[in-house]
Amino acid sequence: MRYVSVWTALLLASAATAPTPPARAESPPPAPPRAAPPAAAVGRTWPVGVRPAVLRGWEPPATVYGPGHRGVDLAAPAGSPVRAVAPGRVLFAGRVAGRGVVSVALTGTDLRTTYEPVRPSVAKGDEVAAGGAVGVVEPGGSHCGPATCVHWGLLRDGTYLDPLSLLPPWLLARGPSRLLPVYGGRDA
Structure with a gap:
């Protein structure tokens, strides 16, 4: 059995239930990569x-x-x-x-x-x-x-x-992170 954090489990669950966008005949060229904002600009x-x-x-x-x-x-x-x-x-x-x-x-x-x-x-x-x-x-x-x-x-x-x-909520949380089991795959 594998374990993942609560946040990872939530992200996986939301990705699994997200609707698939319709296919396009022609795809636009990929956007240039965006630089990550500096840590000081987003940090708390x-x-x-x-x-x-x-x-x-x-x-x-x-x-x-x-x-x-x-x-x-x-x-x-x-x-x-x-x-x-x-x-x-x-x-x-x-x-x-x-x-x-x-x-x-x-x-x-x-x-x-x-x-x-x-x-x-x-x-x-x-x-x-x-x-x-x-x-x-x-x-x-x-x-x-x-x-x-x-x-x-x-x-x-x-x-x-x-x-x-x-x-952010993770700075306010008390106690250690919790791991949740992930079911499926060969470890299930």
Whole structure:
């Protein structure tokens, strides 16, 4: 019996059920091969760690000024690197209300991410790649006390969104990949 991942099984199942296109009398010449987009243009990554603990999730407010949590708090020890989740341009790197803050406009979108409390290692106007360092977690000023954390936010036109929505599902998954049996063929 052979084993394949869940994703491979889904791809095989969808390919098996896909309709066959009608045959053409003449086939057009093949398109030239397309270069793969650079990894930085499509990449997404956690801003801290590999899969940090989410100490507090996103809780959208009912009204613009209502109570809620306009981002997620990710466990991160003081001094650990904070990385850009996606490629973009630094809009702000400085202090706000006594805390270090970095804000990045994501390339090709109307989205921006924010990270705090961060001691910035970038300046306004800098280009950052997905996974590129934007600073380190500051030792004080965290609202997760006594633990330190990074508050990660996501905005579109002044509206807060769930920042976890930027990450692909496989980065959010907990636990190891599962293998599924494939039936058929000589191993069946």
